[in-house]
Amino acid sequence: MTRIGIILGSTRPGRSGAQIAEWVLAQASARGDAEYELVDLRDHPLPHFDEATPPMFGPSPNEYTRAWAARIAPFDAFVIVTPEYNGGYPGVLKNALDHLFAEWTNKAVGFVSYGVNGGARAVVQLRAVCSTLGMADVGYQVGISVLEFENRTTFVPTAAHDLTLGKTLDQVLAWNGALAPLRSTLVNS
Numbered sequence: 001m002t003r004i005g006i007i008l009g010s011t012r013p014g015r016s017g018a019q020i021a022e023w024v025l026a027q028a029s030a031r032g033d034a035e036y037e038l039v040d041l042r043d044h045p046l047p048h049f050d051e052a053t054p055p056m057f058g059p060s061p062n063e064y065t066r067a068w069a070a071r072i073a074p075f076d077a078f079v080i081v082t083p084e085y086n087g088g089y090p091g092v093l094k095n096a097l098d099h100l101f102a103e104w105t106n107k108a109v110g111f112v113s114y115g116v117n118g119g120a121r122a123v124v125q126l127r128a129v130c131s132t133l134g135m136a137d138v139g140y141q142v143g144i145s146v147l148e149f150e151n152r153t154t155f156v157p158t159a160a161h162d163l164t165l166g167k168t169l170d171q172v173l174a175w176n177g178a179l180a181p182l183r184s185t186l187v188n189s
Helices: 017-031 063-072 091-098 116-132 159-188
Strands: 003-008 035-040 077-083 108-115 136-145
Touching: 003 017, 003 159, 017 035, 017 077, 017 108, 017 159, 077 116, 077 159, 091 116, 108 116, 108 159, 116 136, 136 159
Parallel strands: 003 035, 003 077, 077 108, 108 136
Antiparallel strands: none
């Protein structure tokens, strides 16, 4: 069965992303069309990028990077849940992306963002980085404004959020199917 990793891209204390990622996981899992799993960056502390050679040139000598690669490699596609901090996405997420290369390549990715303006500027930046890593970013995305949170602390999804997430997941799965032959070619070469 297809495995989709839902990456929670913030490690900040008091983050809103955990409740959003749990909503994504619950909605996605209820579909029954793939295996969905939460990947919380708090569980994978990586130092600031310190690889002696770029990840595209092969496996890292560092155990923490090899452990991160082993966690990410089995997934067929991803949904990244990200806040927008000061017009961009969190450094911890950029660092996690930078530590790997082959593990991201030829995999679909969708985005669920939150912040002022729904985190749109963070996703614009993520699309550029994910494209460079060889990922196919889907068109639909979920944008959640901090103004939509009850008391600015509690995320209560609306029917519109559910609908947009469904369309995002549909595209991630469709793109996953289209990219699967490319991944199998790399494995078999």
